[in-house]
Amino acid sequence: MTTVKSTVNSADPALEQFDxxxxxxxxxxxxxxxxxxxxxxxxxxxxxxxxxDHARIWTALLxxxxxxxVLWIVEPLTYYPILGQASMYQAFMIGNISNKLLPSALxxxxxxxxxxxxxxxxxxxxxxxxxxxxxxxxxxxxxVGLLGSWLVSVVPADVVAVVQTYILPSVLGAVLVQAIVSxxxxxxxxxxxxxxxxxxxxxxPAVPALAFFGTAIAVIATAVLAWxxxxxxxxxxxxxxxxxxxxxxxxxx
Amino acid sequence: xxxxxxxxxxxxxxxxxxxxxxxxxxALGVFAVIVVQTLIYVRAARVAAPAAGMSSAELxxxxxxxxxxAVGPSLAVALVAVALLTVFGAPAVLVRIGLIGxxxxxxxxxxxxxxxxxxxxxxxTYTQGVFAxxxxxxxxxxxxxxxxxxxxxxxxxxxxxxxxKVNPAVMTVVPGAALLGAFFALGLGELPKSGNHVVAFLxxxxxxxxxxxxxxxxxxxxxxxWALGIAILTALVVTYATVGAGVFPAA
Numbered sequence: 001m002t003t004v005k006s007t008v009n010s011a012d013p014a015l016e017q018f019d020x021x022x023x024x025x026x027x028x029x030x031x032x033x034x035x036x037x038x039x040x041x042x043x044x045x046x047x048x049x050x051x052x053d054h055a056r057i058w059t060a061l062l063x064x065x066x067x068x069x070v071l072w073i074v075e076p077l078t079y080y081p082i083l084g085q086a087s088m089y090q091a092f093m094i095g096n097i098s099n100k101l102l103p104s105a106l107x108x109x110x111x112x113x114x115x116x117x118x119x120x121x122x123x124x125x126x127x128x129x130x131x132x133x134x135x136x137x138x139x140x141x142x143x144v145g146l147l148g149s150w151l152v153s154v155v156p157a158d159v160v161a162v163v164q165t166y167i168l169p170s171v172l173g174a175v176l177v178q179a180i181v182s183x184x185x186x187x188x189x190x191x192x193x194x195x196x197x198x199x200x201x202x203x204x205p206a207v208p209a210l211a212f213f214g215t216a217i218a219v220i221a222t223a224v225l226a227w228x229x230x231x232x233x234x235x236x237x238x239x240x241x242x243x244x245x246x247x248x249x250x251x252x253x
Numbered sequence: 254x255x256x257x258x259x260x261x262x263x264x265x266x267x268x269x270x271x272x273x274x275x276x277x278x279x280a281l282g283v284f285a286v287i288v289v290q291t292l293i294y295v296r297a298a299r300v301a302a303p304a305a306g307m308s309s310a311e312l313x314x315x316x317x318x319x320x321x322x323a324v325g326p327s328l329a330v331a332l333v334a335v336a337l338l339t340v341f342g343a344p345a346v347l348v349r350i351g352l353i354g355x356x357x358x359x360x361x362x363x364x365x366x367x368x369x370x371x372x373x374x375x376x377x378t379y380t381q382g383v384f385a386x387x388x389x390x391x392x393x394x395x396x397x398x399x400x401x402x403x404x405x406x407x408x409x410x411x412x413x414x415x416x417x418k419v420n421p422a423v424m425t426v427v428p429g430a431a432l433l434g435a436f437f438a439l440g441l442g443e444l445p446k447s448g449n450h451v452v453a454f455l456x457x458x459x460x461x462x463x464x465x466x467x468x469x470x471x472x473x474x475x476x477x478x479w480a481l482g483i484a485i486l487t488a489l490v491v492t493y494a495t496v497g498a499g500v501f502p503a504a
Contacts, residue, residue: 014304021297023410027403029290034399036282037348041389043275049260050270050385060366060390065397067365067435068358072397074428076405085410090294092402094287095352099478100326107322108315112307119305123298127312128319130291130298132327135320137284139327140334140351148335149343152268159493164339164375166453166492167485168364169443171337173457174484175357176440181465183429192430196437201445212369215361215438222434223427230426 015119019085022126026089033093059212066216070223084122090129094136104132191229192222262382270381271342271388280344283352325478330356332482336489340375345388354395356481361439362391373446448501449492457488 045052076088082102083091091097106116108128114120152160180189199218204211260270295316302312333356334346341349341363349359364374366387372378374387440458443450464480467473495501 012304014301018297018301022294023407025290025293025297029286029293030399030403033283033286033290033353034396036279036286037353037399038392038396039282040276040279040344040348041385041392043279044270044273044385045389048270048273048275048385050262050382052262052382052385052389056370056386057389057393060369060386061393063365063369064362064390064394068362068394068431069397070427070431072401073405074424075398076402077409078424078428080406080409085406086294086297088402088406090290092399093283093290093353095354096326096330100323100330103326103474104319104322108318111314111318112311114307114311119301120307120311123302123305123307123312124315126294126298127315128322130295131316131318131320132323133287133291135323136327136330136351137287139324139331140347141284143328143331144334144338144347144351145343148331148338148346149272151335152338160339162493162496163336163489164379166375166449166489166496167337167340168360168374169440169446169450169454170457170485170488170492171333171356171360171481172364172436172440172443173454173459173488174461174481175361176436177458177461177465178357178481179432179436183433185429188426188430188433192433192437196434196441199438200441211371214368214442215365215435218438219431219434222437223430226426226430227422230422 018123022086022089026086030089030093063213063216066213067219082116084125086122086126087129090126090133094129094133096136100136101129101132104128187229187231188222188226191225192218195222195225260381262380262385264381265377265379267379267381267384268339268342271345271384273344276342276344280347283348287352325475329478329482332479333485336482336485340379341384341388349388349391349395353399354391357436359391359395361435362394363387364439364442366390368442449496452495452501453488453492456491457484460484460487 044050045054045057076092079091079097080088083097083105087101087105091101094101105125105128108114108124108131109116109121112120112124114124116125183189196218199214199221203217204214210217298312299309302309330351334350337346337350337356337360350356354362360374367374367379367383370383370386372380372383440454443454461480461484464476464483468476468480
């Protein structure tokens with residue numbers, strides 16, 4: 001695994017300038033992105049005329065935090081050694097890190113023969129992610145924003161109804177398989193399957209009040225059980241971030 | 254557009270609120286921010302390049318290599334995003350699934366949020382009010398990754414927080430277990446809804462397994478990239494057939 005950290009203490013003023021500029025503007029643009037990402041739904045909740053009970057939002061957020069909260073902290077920690085400071089502010093705003101941005105950066109580094117962890121490698125990664133971002137923005141705007149919206153407007157109503165009703169199981173079936181393959185840990189998979197089945201098919205039907213937090217309960221119980229039942233012989237291995245060319249686009253970008 | 258008249262918390266006409274002009278403006282705002290960030294970064298890289306022993310030709314090569322290698326994954330993401338347009342509307346899909354978030358987290362978060370209100374995404378209980386709460390909650394959930402990045406990156410840069418100080422088993426076991434637990438619970442939660450939900454879930458899972466198997470056998474990375482889109486579309490086509498044939502009672 002590579003690290004950018006080892007070379008950042010370079011004394012060259014031009015490189016220090018690069019660190020300062022990308023840190024300052026990376027943070028500012030990320031805060032601006034955060035603002036726009038929240039402004040839309042906030043408008044919908046507060047000003048659109050929909051009578052939304054705000055307590056429901058916090059309940060929903062609490063349930064999401066119970067499910068994904070640990071990843072909020074772990075993912076930035078995992079990606080930092082691979083991405084370096086500058087690209088962190090790019091990657092967590094552009095998204096699709098493991099399935100698009102990391103491969104792009106690696107291919108660019110290979111193309112100019114720069115090693116990851118060097119300054120050349122860092123600049124190559126910044127340029128590659130910039131190139132990937134531009135392609136991604138254009139393809140999203142054209143294919144999803146324009147073409148996709150048009151497509152939805154011409155597709156027959158019964159097809160739209162089927163898509164709306166069954167999109168969730170159609171996504172989750174594939175995502176679950178992807179998650180199992182990306183983790184590739186039989187013990188953990190069995191624990192997760194048994195715990196989740198117990199929650200979904202036994203606990204929630206028996207105590208309907210828990211339905212709100214069913215997923216969070218399953219996640220926390222799985223994590224605790226997996227911890228106590230973990231394969232201790234593997235625990236001595238170093239905490240290397242997972243393979244950057246791994247197939248898991250399940251990873252939350 | 255007669256947008257004012259269509260806002261009604263109990264209506265299931267999601268797309269009329271999901272496509273409000275304000276939401277489009279905010280979505281385009283995120284696009285604009287990324288463009289500005291990219292311009293600033295490219296300029297900064299150009300200034301720093303000589304000091305790093307990098308020629309401007311190498312900078313251009315890197316940019317082009319990144320752009321070219323992003324074409325396949327970007328198209329694959331776009332395909333999945335289009336399939337979700339009817340559920341979240343274009344502005345939410347562009348920001349949440351296309352950019353900041355990802356398909357798995359955002360649909361998972363929205364499903365959890367709808368569940369706390371006793372509603373199902375896309376079903377007859379999926380009203381404009383439920384959409385608004387789910388959209389807000391998934392956006393706040395997504396914001397936490399950005400907040401964590403904003404807080405942790407400077408600390409990591411200074412070396413205050415190091416992966417080495419964290420128990421290595423915590424870093425691998427807990428996130429992996431959380432991911433598996435989340436998607437097992439979310440996936441299994443779909444099964445009791447109807448026979449058609451079971452069909453959609455199993456078809457999607459089977460196609461993904463086949464795609465990943467073929468990708469491994471042929472060492473074809475591109476199949477891996479497209480697997481999610483292929484699985485979703487196949488599952489929807491199969492389900493459309495079973496719904497049309499009336500194999501199961503209506504959901």
